[in-house]
Amino acid sequence: MDETKINLPDCCISCTACITACPVTAATHKFRGPKMVGPVQSRLHFADDEMDSTLYLCSNCKNCDIACPSSVPISTMNMLARAKYYETHKHTQRDAILGHPEKMGWLLERMPLGAFFANVGASIGTSLGMVKAMGLADERPLPQFASETFGSMLKRKKQAVLDKKVVFFPGCVINYNEPQVGMDFVEVMNQNGYEVLTEDDFVCCGSPLVTTGYMAEAKRNATKNSHLIKQCIDKGYPILTICTSCSLMLVQEYHELFQDEIPDLEENAKHIFDASEFLMDIAQQDQLNTNFGEVNHKFIYHAPCHLRAQGIGLPSLELLRLVPGLQIDDIDAGCCGISGNYGYKAENYERSMKIGKNLVNAVKESCVDTVLTDCGTCRNQISHGAQVKVKHPMTILAESYKNKQ
């Protein structure tokens, strides 16, 4: 299809595939569904300034985009409409927090024992009802902050200086909440002869900003990141992420939201990879270090929606299948329901769990003790819902290399 037509709602032929694929539509009859809220409403903007009254229910999980045979970026239309609404309406303090995970992390990093007090504070806040009062779901644990950021850990690590280099875009979850997963990634890359660099000035990719309607800020972040990414690419370094929402944002959503407004987006996208995608690419050229040690364990794999939306298949699953002793099945049980910060909002908690029920039940039925998935918030949702351990595939790959040594 003609690339220039991609953003036109008129590409929608009302085939209704999106409606059947939308997990929010399945969970609540209140939501009018992706077709009505996205392309149909977009056609009516000239007549009506108000946002669709059910737009707040869209989780931006992108299952509508995956289902659409006509390349309508339905979820992005929804996010643009949400942003338009917030041009004239005030955000709540809750949205300010959820939209800016990086600010919180940045502050805590600079306070002595900041992460410790934030975590204690969150649990006290939950028991005192303060979390609920702010409009956050208090039924689920808030993400825990790590005592040291990934950036700081990487600086302490003595990596060998290698010819081949990649630049890592850690994202907020890895940098502030799960830095060890980032270090596992560094180990995997080192094993493959790549030195991992990072760029201190990277800012949040902007995904949580877009879903909470802070579009101007998201654009500022996109501008800054794109500029830095361009500089790395000019030096010949590919950009890697291990957070599928970050990579979706950097590669695809920047393009959908800001094309013609920010330079180099299309060229940058060619050099930004999900880490497993990158590793599978080098595996295709027989360059992957396949010196994997045994990991005798049975896992199931959950494919994050934001990975499925990227058109690159499930590269982590394929990598994991190369590890001897490891048994893994793709659970294929749909959206987990948390969709970034969506499930952290008090009013969305129940719906979020309802969306994820199919997945949670499937995990329970599988009787495995560990689920593997690439997305940080999926990990939180699955461990909360199914009470199992949930790890990033990179952690298992790092373990496998280690088992060989």
Add this chain to the structure above:
Amino acid sequence: MKACDVVVIGGGISGILAAIAAAKKGKSVTMLRYGYGAFEIGGGLIDLMAYPNNKKESSSLKNCINTLPNDHPYSKLGLQRVEAAVEFLLELTKEEGYAYEGSVDELHWVPTAVGTMKPTGLYPKSFDAQVLKKADTIYLVDFKGLKDYYAKLTEKMLNKTIGKDKKYEIVTVDPRMEDAIGGRDIMIMDIARWLDTKEGQKDCANQLQAFVKPGAAIVFPQVLGTMPSYDAYDKMKSELQCDITEALCIPPSAAGMRLSRLLHNAARKHGVKIIEKARVNSAVITDGVCGAVVVSGGGKEHTYAAKSFILVTGGYYSGGLEVLDNNKIIEPIFNLPIKIMSQKEDEWANVELFSNQKQPFSLAGVMVNHEMCPVNEKGEKVLKNVFTAGRNLCGYDFCFEKSGNGVALASAYQAAASAMEV
């Protein structure tokens, strides 16, 4: 670059059937899918053929296949190959626990939401107009709040199509979906999801038992579940002691969702590697052989190599065929030769939309030989290891003939068989 045996380009009904057919024979198959195809519009039935030449005389495929034009996909395939494909589909649906019925020998008639009868070929057993003919009393089930179905209209038309001598009664079930009020209207899909659950089935059957007397026939809109299972159908039938048929309704079609899910499950079970949201934009071709296809979007490219390729990207709506400004129709990935009925744009469509002739624009498409291998006007193969199926093909008007999913099935099955021999 590591090659798999077969890459299927497209994930509609033709693509997924071709992928399953090859994977079932032990081939390594990658399916590049952009969108979920037309299952939700298609209605879940496999129409084989109903109107071969005009709208006045219906005919089963077996009776008319010899009268079809030479470039019709069925003429290329021949009856035997179509029958083998039908057998494959019946077997596959049985294995997946949601057996279809039907054959090329006769037409099967299905009631629609407006009380007319529609001919089809292969169908889930919950679609059957015959039960209405046999019954003296016909109950029409309506659902409180459902906006996509008008039982009164169905009743009015059934008086004409089935007969005035029968007793018709509308019975209304409350699906208890109060939260839909002020949100979206209740759709067929919502009721069908309710009837996926044991609680919904029980509630619905209990409500109906108050009105329905055993021994009658019941017409449901197409709501008996979204999963490939006869659970809801069996439950209603046994609890109410009546014959049951579903009526075809407007999209999204619950039976289309069932078929989509069934084929997705089967593809995964047989090891098809499915790459979602992967749009193929070009091919790497050397000396009349395709080595790989390139998926691109947002600046990025990924290459998929294979021994053979099956092109099933559909027609105008899905971009499998494109009409350019200069009145040329192209197939954009391989630029395969296209047969068109006329060079003049004003001869592409009949004056009447619902005319008694096939639409010339519908007959345009890729020319193939009996192997479903694309050929030029002289009948020579243009690419040795590429095969195509479904709406990419020329020579049939699926809408007029009521042959869409049937041609998809038969040509996809043949394309898979040909691809395996490369």
